[in-house]
Amino acid sequence: MSESTLVAPTERGGNVFGRVISALGPLLVFMALFALLFAMAPAFRKPTSWALLMLEASAIGLVAAGQTFVILTGGIDLSVEAMVSFSGVLAAILISGSNVAGGQLALGMPAWAGMLIAVLAGGMIGLVQGLIITGLNINPFIVTLGFRSILLGVALVATRGAGINIGRGPFVEFITSNVNVGIVRLPMPLIIMVVVYFISWIILRQTKLGRYTYAIGGNETATRLSGINVDWYKMLIYGISSLFAALAGVIVMARLQSGAYQNGTNMTLISVAAVVIGGTALSGGVGGIWGTLVGVFILRIVEQGLVYMNVPSNAKEIVIGAIIVLAVALDVIRRGEVRWLRFNRRRTA
Amino acid sequence: MDEPTSSLSIREIDYLFAIIEELKSSGVAIVYISHHLEETFAVADRITVLRDGAYVGTWSSHALDVDRLIRLMVGRDLSEKFPKELAPRTGEVLRVEGLTQGTRLRNMSFSAYGGEVLGIAGLVGAGRTELARAIFGADRIDAGNIFVDGKAVTIRSPRDAINHGIALLTEDRKQQGLVLKMSTGQNITMAVLGRLTRGLFTNSRKEHELAQGYMDSMAIRASSQDQLAINLSGGTQQKVVLSKWMATQPRVLIFDEPTRGIDVGAKVEIYKLINELARNGVAILMISSELPEVLGMADRIMVIHQGQVAGFLNREEATEERIMEMATGSSMANSVLAAAMAASPISSLSERIDSSDAAPTAQDNAHE
Numbered sequence: 001m002s003e004s005t006l007v008a009p010t011e012r013g014g015n016v017f018g019r020v021i022s023a024l025g026p027l028l029v030f031m032a033l034f035a036l037l038f039a040m041a042p043a044f045r046k047p048t049s050w051a052l053l054m055l056e057a058s059a060i061g062l063v064a065a066g067q068t069f070v071i072l073t074g075g076i077d078l079s080v081e082a083m084v085s086f087s088g089v090l091a092a093i094l095i096s097g098s099n100v101a102g103g104q105l106a107l108g109m110p111a112w113a114g115m116l117i118a119v120l121a122g123g124m125i126g127l128v129q130g131l132i133i134t135g136l137n138i139n140p141f142i143v144t145l146g147f148r149s150i151l152l153g154v155a156l157v158a159t160r161g162a163g164i165n166i167g168r169g170p171f172v173e174f175i176t177s178n179v180n181v182g183i184v185r186l187p188m189p190l191i192i193m194v195v196v197y198f199i200s201w202i203i204l205r206q207t208k209l210g211r212y213t214y215a216i217g218g219n220e221t222a223t224r225l226s227g228i229n230v231d232w233y234k235m236l237i238y239g240i241s242s243l244f245a246a247l248a249g250v251i252v253m254a255r256l257q258s259g260a261y262q263n264g265t266n267m268t269l270i271s272v273a274a275v276v277i278g279g280t281a282l283s284g285g286v287g288g289i290w291g292t293l294v295g296v297f298i299l300r301i302v303e304q305g306l307v308y309m310n311v312p313s314n315a316k317e318i319v320i321g322a323i324i325v326l327a328v329a330l331d332v333i334r335r336g337e338v339r340w341l342r343f344n345r346r347r348t349a
Numbered sequence: 350m351d352e353p354t355s356s357l358s359i360r361e362i363d364y365l366f367a368i369i370e371e372l373k374s375s376g377v378a379i380v381y382i383s384h385h386l387e388e389t390f391a392v393a394d395r396i397t398v399l400r401d402g403a404y405v406g407t408w409s410s411h412a413l414d415v416d417r418l419i420r421l422m423v424g425r426d427l428s429e430k431f432p433k434e435l436a437p438r439t440g441e442v443l444r445v446e447g448l449t450q451g452t453r454l455r456n457m458s459f460s461a462y463g464g465e466v467l468g469i470a471g472l473v474g475a476g477r478t479e480l481a482r483a484i485f486g487a488d489r490i491d492a493g494n495i496f497v498d499g500k501a502v503t504i505r506s507p508r509d510a511i512n513h514g515i516a517l518l519t520e521d522r523k524q525q526g527l528v529l530k531m532s533t534g535q536n537i538t539m540a541v542l543g544r545l546t547r548g549l550f551t552n553s554r555k556e557h558e559l560a561q562g563y564m565d566s567m568a569i570r571a572s573s574q575d576q577l578a579i580n581l582s583g584g585t586q587q588k589v590v591l592s593k594w595m596a597t598q599p600r601v602l603i604f605d606e607p608t609r610g611i612d613v614g615a616k617v618e619i620y621k622l623i624n625e626l627a628r629n630g631v632a633i634l635m636i637s638s639e640l641p642e643v644l645g646m647a648d649r650i651m652v653i654h655q656g657q658v659a660g661f662l663n664r665e666e667a668t669e670e671r672i673m674e675m676a677t678g679s680s681m682a683n684s685v686l687a688a689a690m691a692a693s694p695i696s697s698l699s700e701r702i703d704s705s706d707a708a709p710t711a712q713d714n715a716h717e
Contacts, residue, residue: 206550208542215539218528224592225487225517225525226506226540285530 024277026294032262033301051178051187053300055255058189059084059248063264064271065193065200066244068292069237071202071275074217074284075140077238079129080245080271082151083122084264087249089155090168091118092164092259111171115250122246123239124149130238134231140238148268155261163260172254189251196244200289209233217284273324274299276331299323351382355610362540384612386415391410396599398422419613431645432617434624438648439463441499442632443515443601445484447663448493453479455656457493461601466623468637471676476656477636478520481603485517486510487535497600509538514600518590518607520636526590527578534560534574537592567622584615591622602626603634608642640669655693 037044063080070077094114109117129147131141157163166172175192178185204210212233215223224230248267253259278295280287302323306316354362368426369379369392383389389396390410398405399419405421413421419430443461448454454476463466471477482488484495487505495502502513510517519525527536537560538545545556560574567588571581578586587607594602604623608616623646627633637643643650650667652659652675 134561202550208546208551211535211542211551214531215528215535218530219524221525222528223539225485225519226509227506227511227597228539229506229508285528 010054026291026298030294030298030301032145033298033305034308037301037305037308041305044304047184049304051185053304054190057296057300058187058193059252060267060270060274060300061193061293062196062244062248062251063267064274064292064296065196065289066241067271068200068275068278068280068287068289069204069213070140070241071272071280071282072213072217072236072284072287073237074220075133075234075237076272076282077129077144077241077245078141078268079144079151080241081264081267082148082155083125083242083245084249084250084252085155085259085261085268086125086151086177087118087122087246088253089158089164089258089261091115091250091253092166093158094118095166096164111166111169111254115254116170117254118250119243119246121290122249123243126242126245127235127239130235132242133238134234137205143188143311144238152261155259157258159261161261163256163258165258166253168282172257175251176255178313189255192247192251196247197289197293204289209236214285219285219288269324270299270320273320273327276324277327279331282328295327350379352384353381354385354388354494362388372666375569384610386418388614389418390415418504421612430613431642432620432624433646434625434628435648436464436627438465442497442630443484443634444496444499446494446496448480448483448490448495450479450488450490451519453656454483454490457494457653457656457658458546459651459658459661461632461634463600463632464627466627466633466635466646468635468643468650469653470637470640470643470650470672471653471659473638473655475657475676477653478605479656480653481517481605481634481636484510484601485515485603487517490537495588511597511599514598516594516597516599516601517603518538518587518594518605520605520609522583522586522590527586527595529577529579531578532575533564533569533571533578533581536578536589537563537574537596540593541596558591559596563596567592567595567620582612582615584611584618586624587611587615587619591619595626599631601632601634605636606638608637608639640672643667644669652676 043049063084067077067080091114093113094117095110095111125147129143130139132138133143164300175188177188179188179191180186181191202210204213212223212228212230215226215228216230216234220230245264245267249263253265256263274295275287275292276282276295277298278291278293280291299320302319303316306319307313311319353365358364358585369381372379374605381389390413393410395407396410396413396418397407398418400422440463441707442463443459446458448457457476457480459467469477475675479488483490483493483505488504489505491601495504497513497515502509504510504513504515507517523529528539534557538556541559542551542556545552545559557574563569564571564574569588570585578589581589605625607619611619623633623635635643635647644664644667647667648664650662650664650672652662652672654676655678661680662671662675
């Protein structure tokens, strides 16, 4: 993979050193954090904590992959955390029934079927969001925020605020298992996530959808005037985002063996942060999927590090919030969008 | 001052020049950057020429004339500013009948022929760009029929237009023509990526070959296909946009202000490409605010006034005065214009009729 697909090619161009730094920057940050935690927290030196890190990264990683597509087009999807909860709840209901009527009505659907339906339903809801955004030309911020509320509300009503538990069947066993890959044991959710990242990478690099994702984010008007059905592709993008979030939702549900409306809490903000930390511009058109993966791991290792450093979990939010603001600030400074911080003004003809 | 007159009307330019004179007499040194050569002569005492980022020299403005200055700027002799070649006219390629869009375009009918450059002139607000966008399917129309090669076609989107062999090179290449953050090669293949896709995946090798073909044949000055469009010069960017449209193999190519904001040498290259397209039987519609460009490059000129076709002029009979007469729609306005032109310190500024406020009645009406 070339550096330009790993992370954003910088607009400055030409300067090879600068491009390599900007491509590898997030990775270096991750390695530094890893080394730091390794040195300071003895508990972190065991491979089991690394496995935990990877497991924790997989659900949010899936959500962030979808968010990457949306942000590349210059949009944003605020509904993803609600989608994680919703799809988990839907799958749990299909598998073991709702508790609304008082007591569980076992529908008895096999776990794999329930989860598949939940994921596909999630994707469909994403397409509907995309249809509303493009067809009625409404800001995605508003539409996805509205759907966040709707989906959370449905999850809350359907569960009455309590989780719906599912049994531990062979399929649930399978997607939460650990797999031996060579000498290391990798959690299945991580493998699913990595596969999704490879698929996303191929879509972005080698398909019309991927090319137009960048083009729409770079210049929607010019893309439209090049004869491209922008609305159609934007709709697909919101479908992908919801599809990935719904997939994350059923994986979280399977791990917890419970579909609850809190399953996706905080995932929207963290996914946006991971995308930006990974070098994708919030304004769209520039960035890539692998940067997002590194961004996810950076955020996860910070969160885990705070635990090892005995920072109270309530204070965790402060640190995560500060990192997000810092990442966005660094992003706009790096792109030279802050006038009073711009040292070498470059003219283009 | 960097291109200070690019968005000023003639009256405002006069005012600016008066201020510059004042500043000069109070001892202020002024560096004046412009690609309007006549302006440079009107305002400058000394002229410095830069070419490809290198210093060529500095001369007293009395020691230079426009032709000499152009030679210094492009580093070679320009045989002509407008290297027009007459191509044989083939059959009718585009016919527009009764095109109507609100009050902006009113019952417009005309034909364009293969091998012909049809110049489209008119004041700002007369509906030139609106006409181009309507034909290209970028805006909805209320009534009217469009025929390509004699067949009626339905155009509801730019995609439809492209499929029927119509292409539009928009007036603003940065806002509407290019995706600046994408590479040169990706911009060239933008409109034909579907053709380069087999099954699910794009064919990188074919895409690279196609883009490289245009990079070579159009002499696009980029370090490689991977260079971002934002880092190219204005003229090179325009050639990239033109490559994008040539890749769609159009029957009709609409140029909206093809040489706006690009340097003299690149203009001539664009004109030569227009010649080549005409030679290959493409029907060319060329919208321009620069009357010398229309007079220099068009085989036939259609003048638009307030969203209507005001008339046609053949290359031999067309003059700036006749075009302005039709464009303003009244001989009275024309005399006002002539007076304004006489009062202007630089008579050739009249070539920028779009910024002319010399015909207030016509323009005000057109802006309704």
